[in-house]
Amino acid sequence: MVLVGEFFLAGDDESAVRVGPRKSHDFPAVPCDGIYPDEAVSRWEALFTGAESPLRHVVPMANDGFTVFAVPQPLCMALTSAGTDQLRTTAMKWAEIVSEPDDEMSPDSAVGLLEGLSALASSRTERRLSMYCWYFAP
Template sequence: MVLVGEFFLAGDDESAVLVGPRNSHDFPAVPCDGIYPDDAVPRWEALLTGAESPLRHVVPMANDGFTVFAVPQTLSTALTSAGTDQLRRTALTWAETVSEMGDEFGPGSAVDLLERLSALAVSRAERGLNLYCWYFAP
């Protein structure tokens, strides 16, 4: 199980590589503890857009269980434009899928996460920043 992780905004890859579990930062962020974001992001993108983009790793996962990746632009845009009902349906479908695979992430928590991630994506667009995610899964 993932111990810690978060989606965050940064100006570029060089700034994004400085973020991690032991590195405090001032970037706007949304915690995503308890999930595997590199599995969730493609699923959310497929549910919201019907397509799936490959993840671009800024810090590839190594034996230490840490990674940083850029959230695909298509998902960032979809999160920005998605309505409340669409986000809710996506979150509930994803939560059900995760539960079927043996991981537990409650429907309410899933909706809250996607709503907060959507707000972060809107902020990304307004500020001209990029959306990234780091997580640590030992």
Template sequence: MVSAGEFFLAVDDASAARVGPRKRHDFPAVPCDGFYPDDAVLSWETLLTGRPASPLRDVVPMANDGFTVFAVPEPLCRALAGAERDQLRTTGIAWAASASEPDNEISPDRAVDLLERLSALANSRAEKGLSLYCWYFAP
């Protein structure tokens, strides 16, 4: 199970690669734990766009230590930034219902809250000219 992680904004891949557990940073971020964000991102993109999800691009590939950093695909960034509250709610509820593995469960309320916060982060990303990334640690 994911014990720690966050979606965050960074200037570039090199900056994103320096983020992780117990590493302080000043990037705008939304914490995530208790589910696998890489799986979630794929589901969200499909649910929000109605198209197959884009492949994820690793910034720090996962090794035996359980740590990874990946770039959130641009189609999902645009979809999150442009989504209305009802669409985020519908997506969050659908995702929570589908995330039913024992180590990958999330309540509908938490799913909707997370997507609303990520939508705000995606909007600020565009305004600031930054990219959206995610790191997580799953020992």
């Protein structure tokens, strides 16, 4: 189980590699504790666009269980342009796919996460920043 994770905006890869567990920063961010964000990003992109982009790792996963990756542009665009109904529908489908008997993703949590990511993706364009994600899965 992932202990901690966060989607965030940064100006470049060099800035993005400086984030992680117990490292404070002032980047706009949305926490994503309790999920595997790399798997979620692929699923979300497939649900929104029907395709999946390869992830570009800024900090590749190593034995320590930590990674940072850039969120694919097609997903960022889909999150930016999605309306409330589309976000809700996608979140509900995703929650249903990832929920297991002992590890359930609530529909409300899924909707809240995608709404937060949609707002973050929308603000990245205005600020000329890119979206990244870090997570720690020991």
